[in-house]
Amino acid sequence: MGYMATVFLRLLPTVPLTLFFVVISFVLGFFFAMLLAAMKLSRFFPLRLLATAYITFIRCAPSVVILFLAFFGLPLALSAVGIHVEEAGSNVFTIFTLTLIASGIMAEMIRAAYLAVSPGQYEAAVSVGLAPFQALIKVVAPQALYIALPNFGNMAVALLHESSLAYLIGTIDIIGRANIMSMSAYGAKSVSIYLVVAMIYWLLSTLIGNGVDLMVSRYGRAFDAVAART
Numbered sequence: 001m002g003y004m005a006t007v008f009l010r011l012l013p014t015v016p017l018t019l020f021f022v023v024i025s026f027v028l029g030f031f032f033a034m035l036l037a038a039m040k041l042s043r044f045f046p047l048r049l050l051a052t053a054y055i056t057f058i059r060c061a062p063s064v065v066i067l068f069l070a071f072f073g074l075p076l077a078l079s080a081v082g083i084h085v086e087e088a089g090s091n092v093f094t095i096f097t098l099t100l101i102a103s104g105i106m107a108e109m110i111r112a113a114y115l116a117v118s119p120g121q122y123e124a125a126v127s128v129g130l131a132p133f134q135a136l137i138k139v140v141a142p143q144a145l146y147i148a149l150p151n152f153g154n155m156a157v158a159l160l161h162e163s164s165l166a167y168l169i170g171t172i173d174i175i176g177r178a179n180i181m182s183m184s185a186y187g188a189k190s191v192s193i194y195l196v197v198a199m200i201y202w203l204l205s206t207l208i209g210n211g212v213d214l215m216v217s218r219y220g221r222a223f224d225a226v227a228a229r230t
Contacts, residue, residue: 003189007181007196014177015200017091021163021173025095026156029102036107037114051107058104063162067097071169094166098159106155113148114140146219153212157205164201174200 039051058066071093117140125135167176178197182190 004192004196007178007189007193008200010181011174011177011196011200014172014174015204017171018160018163018173019204021091021094021098021166022156022159025098025102025159025163028095028099029106029159032099032103033106033110036103037110040107040111041114055104055107058101059108063097063101064165064168066100067093067165067169070097070100090166090169090171093169094163094171098162101162102155102159105158106152109148109151109155110144113144113151116147117143146216149212149216149219153209153216156208156212160201160204160208 036051036055039047040055042048042051071090074093074096075088121143122135122140125139126132130138163173164175166173167179170176172180174197178193182193185193
């Protein structure tokens with residue numbers, strides 16, 4: 001137990017970097033996912049086809065393949081048009097990869113949540129004088145967000161787990177530091193080290209899950225209060 005406590009303290013400084021990956025990629029992925037969802041809901045067939053192709057690729061390709069394509073393929077593709085990103089750190093490619101993964105999966109969450117809101121809600125808002133965009137933002141979007149929140153929580157936990165692949169391109173996150181510690185001990189302490197890693201990921205996943213549950217609960221009470229006043 002004493003050694004595991006030492007491992008925990010040595011791994012603890014890498015936790016903020018892992019959480020940084022999750023937060024940044026989630027936020028960037030959310031905005032990109034909104035665009036993709038709008039494209040897939042569009043009546044313009046080429047936009048729907050482009051969004052569907054992207055989402056299908058992201059959902060079907062293994063995360064490690066997307067990571068390697070981003071890390072090895074993106075610099076080659078950009079260098080062909082005179083843009084050089086070879087010196088970008090592994091952290092940049094980690095965030096880029098996680099953003100791609102998040103956007104492709106969250107786009108379907110957003111689309112499904114939007115379609116789950118009754119069209120009558122939008123029509124009623126417009127009929128009482130709201131502009132179409134106002135009806136979308138003030139009436140449809142809050143309900144869709146409430147519907148999507150649990151899935152967003154699952155996405156955040158999934159990004160936390162996917163970020164563990166970043167060590168493959170040289171990122172020193174939780175797994176990266178654990179691998180260094182394991183190799184420095186010539187594999188003799190690997191079980192203890194990775195048990196601590198599992199415990200850290202379990203704690204972080206639990207915190208994210210409980211945080212989302214709290215948000216859903218408070219959001220639900222807010223909806224009930226609004227409904228009671230109307």
